[in-house]
Amino acid sequence: EGKLIIFSVLSAKAIRDYIYTFVSRTNTCGELRSAHVGQKVTLYGWVQYQRQGLFLVLRDFHGLTQVIIPQDEVSGHSHVKELLSNAPVESVVRVTGTVSPRPLGQQNPKMPTGDIEVKAETAEILNSCKKLPFEIKDFIKKSEALRMQYRYLDLRSSRLQANLRLRSGVVMRMREYLCNLHGEGLLAGAKEFLVPSREAGKFYSLPQSPQQFKQLLMIGGLDRYFQVARCYRDEGSRPDRQPEFTQIDIEMSFVDQAGIQRLIEGLLQHSWPEDRGSIVTPFPSMTYEEALAEYGTDKPDTRFGMKIVDISDVLRGSNIHFVQNALSYPHGSIRAICIPQGMRYLTNKDLESLKESAKSQFNQEIMEIICRPDGSLKSLLTKFLGEKKQSELIQALNMQEDDVVLLAAGEHKQCSALGALRLLSADLLEAAGLTLRDPTAFHFLWVVDFPLFLPKAENPTELESAHHPFTAPHPSDASLLYSDPTKVRSQHYDLVLNGNEVGGGSIRIHSAEQQRFVLEKVLKEDSEVLSHLIEALEFGAPPHGGIALGLDRLISLIVDAPSIRDVIAFPKSFRGRDLMGNAPDYVTPEELEPYHIQVSWPLEEKEAKKN
Template sequence: MAETMNGLKRTSYCGRLSKENIGKEEVVCGWVQKQRDKGHLIFIDLRDRTGVVQLVFDDGTDREVFEKAASVHSEYVLIAKGMIRQREAINTEISTGEIEMYVSELRILSKAQTPPFEITDKSKVKEELRLKYRYLDLRRKTLQEKMILRHQIAKVTRDYFYENDFLEIETPMLIKSTPEGARDYLVPSRIHHGKFYALPQSPQIYKQLLMLSGFDRYIQLARCFRDEDLRADRQPEFTQVDLEMSFVTQEDIMDMLEGYMRRLYKEVKGIDIPKMPRLTFNEAMERYGSDKPDTRFGMEIINLTEQVKDSSFPVFANAIAEGGSVRCIVAKNAAATLTRKAIDKLTEQAKGIGAKGLAFIRWADEKPNCSFAKFMSEEELTALLNTLGCEQGDVVLIVADKDRVVLPTLGQLRLTLGKQLELIPEGQYNFLWITEFPFFEWDEESQTWLAMHHPFTMPLEECLPYIDSDPGSVRAQAYDMVVNGVELLSGSIRITDYELQQKMFEALGLTDEEIEAKFGFLVDAYKYGAPPHGGAALGLDRIVMTMCGCDSLRDVVAFPKVQNASELMSQCPSPVDQKSLDDLAIAITEMEKEEE
């Protein structure tokens, strides 16, 4: 039977013991990382969230204690009392490597079966198995460090915003379903049959109402939910650092957020973040082909349209004639890596993004190899290479099409080559702001203008006259913060004028009935005096992910979902009993599987 702690109380964490504790009697608790039986000596590495300390037993001490230590296996839970002493052989790999505990009393609090995988950072095991036994996976040092880092970030966040007069206010988790851009998670009502709550995609409407209520500055570490397809930087449930400010301009909000990020990186990482540069949306797309560019390396997009406007190459000529452009990226000293086979793979990637193909110039030998050479004289090719600053060893990748195809295609190829050619420096954080986002985007399928943001975003004042006549030129008072190609936050100044809000709803094609059904309570609130306000939402999970240098949110969330939005450990979602369904007046319809 397991023993109890009665009479023993932990005096220190394993990893916090040091030379200062030598000569003192201490009590530690934890899990057995490793047991080594040398016959007359037994060593146990005991682990808790702070680290590992070595326990020592010899056969000259209490026989019962020695035999108990001999029976211990990995992941047993122990409490041990003993004297801290200098260690003979120093272990430089652990923080307690200069000391050890000579144990006088040992209790086995819980025995453990052999785990399905070794609980060390060096263990090579499939992610599916680790997620199935996530509670064991979370015992690993690297994962525990990430969870502790997440806690530190949350603490600094609250400290910073509290010091800047923000109030932490909770908003509801069961809300009205409103269009936010993704599918809602719906919760059926037991009392109101046929009606549903939605889990919040964000507290957007509520935080605006808090500004109308006079709270002036609001902050919340808010849980949010979106029923959308998952990817590496997306989970169905996530945490936002959600904030809103009254009587402020866009500059005020951006300064507050920039100060927060500087404080966060200084306190948590010991890194000084310089003043963040700014790019408009159009500048970011033109230079990097992305509204969240990774600026840790160059390889910016170059516009060749003017240079090749008289070209007889049909791909270039047709794209320009149809109002498109011809653009490229130059991969310096990449000819050895970017073989013809490698370029073919990049061509397939370009087609997958939407391009019709990929033209190239590969200058590996004395003469460059140009995929469209027969449409260009040697002098024209030389002039083109000179314009691009190309030398032997370089590769030029060219896309010709509408800008909405060309720019994102080259942007993706740029990122692929940045990784493939190892151009991205480790341990560097490049922050920047993206501003002046388009207010509307043209939807080819519906042949209509759609809002790029939620419908409460304020257009730039100089753009207001063009909302009806030229929607494509309207820019928003919206801003994103980006680091290393990851969008950390998005925010905007909100519309507070009742008549302008109605106009924006109409521009989005909403009828009076739809406005009333979806946003009636918010529209009514504007009639009672709304202060100018704006705010933002920062992805807490993404902040942790980028700080840790991880590639997936699953690495920084305690109990994550996998790509099909299920949790492997608890096996949710799962069926519920018939009574629960009857209480909710819900019937499950079996769908016939479609033949493949």
């Protein structure tokens, strides 16, 4: 049922053709029901298990079927019995037999084929399986490295098969939706992974994203383009990243931010798996500034509250030193989150660890306020606050009995700390049994109005692009570009799902003059490197914009997988290694010769090689 969802585009006739015409089975192992009783069928599959020479369970990509091993003396049957009784688990067999009803009381309602069994008449072992290093169903308990090494066995698990099936279905429906766009066939520029060429000293690079090429397509007059693009990014050893990943890449001419947003909402609604509920459009939208102020992050998880509240006005004028001090700075403020039922669900140790993590990760002091069962507050602050201020505080933070408030003073940056504490305490509350986030809920959110430039971390007097230098300024801020670039908002937009960034894009600069100004005057970059793009803008570049969705992340959120490795058929390990094919691997100096490169061995390895 649910599994057939991916066939939706094809007619029933085409589906039958597909599954049966090209192979010699008559049915899949997930298909037989009472209505098939009496039919002669041929099944192909793997031996899931076998019991005492009496029956076995056959498995294929579509399901399980119970096969009865013949026990009578009919000609040939003893051969079939011997074959099937001795076939090792996970061997591949063909079984031909007759569909029979299961004896009364032996039906299995949990199994779609649980009303029937197939009485084997002939059988063939197509491939025997040697002893497995572990049972398929136990795989999930094994180490990541072992599962990667035997990825093809892990792929036999119903969990991974379901993930890949869902991924394929979603992508197909995305293509349906986007199919009147044009321009398959790109792969393009950007920095990162280098590929030596046969010209000495010259390298190709693998695309991080087809950014420049999709812009050039628009300049080439192709109205719109989409691609399910394989991209490459060398991120060293960041955890749970893949050196290759897949994005749904889209670009359109004559479009504005709202147009792209409506397109993506329609796309996701069209391709959303039926069994995951429906999603409501349009998605809510929030500015970057609001997101930072209320959630302390540019990718808020809006499935639950606990928003950051500015309580500066409540505390202003109170005789508390750190409050006075913070409020004396231009952007100083006092902010807080309220942890519902914190006293009941969090231990003292939990609270200490929250405060410690704010200290160690954000260098941020945290003060706590507890709401006692009688409604009074307990805190180091209370003695400085009158009755009225306390009640204002309770109201501002909507505190209930047993709630815990975490409070932080600072200049804006305390929001990041509070945002992190918000997520950490949600995890702690849920671990203790309080349900905050519905695991079946999908909260999409647009985050907009990002700053166009940010101060460089290493030298805050210089600016860098918040996203990339092709992002267009917000129309209302275009003149600020020349007077006060730090204040310019951009036409960049991020799509956030349950607190994860699943997409991002922008309206691009289409004026050569503006692009040159951004590169040369604001970013002080050598525009020579991008001269071919600037030149292209001079030749009638249409206004255009686009977006890219991170397919791996999106699918992993839909199927609630802990890692994107669970939605990629052959992922690389944490450290970018292919443990099955053993990549990356050493190559001989002869193999490097046509590419005019040689390895620079680090000193210790050089020494080791000598000995």
